[in-house]
Amino acid sequence: MWHTLWLTRINAKITAVQQRQAEVEHGRRHRPEPPEWTVELGIGTGRPPIQVHAGDCHMAGKRRRPIGRDEARRLLADGLRPCTHCRPDTQLDIPALPRGTTPAPRPLPQGHQHHEHSPLPRHRRSQTLTPPHSSAWPARSAPAPPASARPTSTATAAARCASGA
Template identity: 35%
Template sequence: MDDDLPPDLDRLRTLETWADLYLTRIRTRIAAVERQQARPPQQAPAPTAVPPSRPAAGPRPARPPDWGLAEAGIGVSVTEIHRGDCWASGKKLLPVTAERARAELAGGARACDACRPDRVLHGRDRP
């Protein structure tokens, strides 16, 4: 006897049922592929001049702000300035203008080490 099969009848019957269902799925897929291969190849439809319409899925997600302020709190020793799309900004980012971000940096706020907003805000680097 095979060692990889269970020894009891209940589990063997369960495996038999599963194998039968799976074999039926495989045979159905084989038949569909054979039918598809038996058909003559069809040409792809010509592209249309009308762009596809946008699905009506409700409002778009809000655009991230250009700059943000992460307030000091648990795990954050000082206020940090981030770019709006920074992955390290945390969940609560207060949107601020570029002028406010510059003022906060001048006032002692820390620039994020990941997105380096100080370089962009002070003109030393362009995004």
């Protein structure tokens, strides 16, 4: 009786595994071709393009859309940055582009301080910490040696030997 139940379970599992393998193979055969070129998009209003990538570039972000060869050439010619990993400017034979340049950082607004975005609370930012070797910090004492390493008197050692410890 239980043999029949186990055979039924095993056969059901084999059928499920075979079906899953057939689905994976079907997906592999019918997978669409990756795009030849992609453009990485920024955030905000209009999602402006940021960088041009080859279609299989692993450095392209999540916000991207496929583009054609002509649009990739046009975007690069208009000054959009090429990816420094997949080098679409080299693959598209556009040698006049500056290689690996990044736009200059924007200047901080007047009165803007970097520490305004610090994770520390405002009242702790102005405090300075005392160095650890200063006298303001409590001195750490050395840990006590284990009992087996402590010196013992001759009488105590003789008593231990006699008791077998």
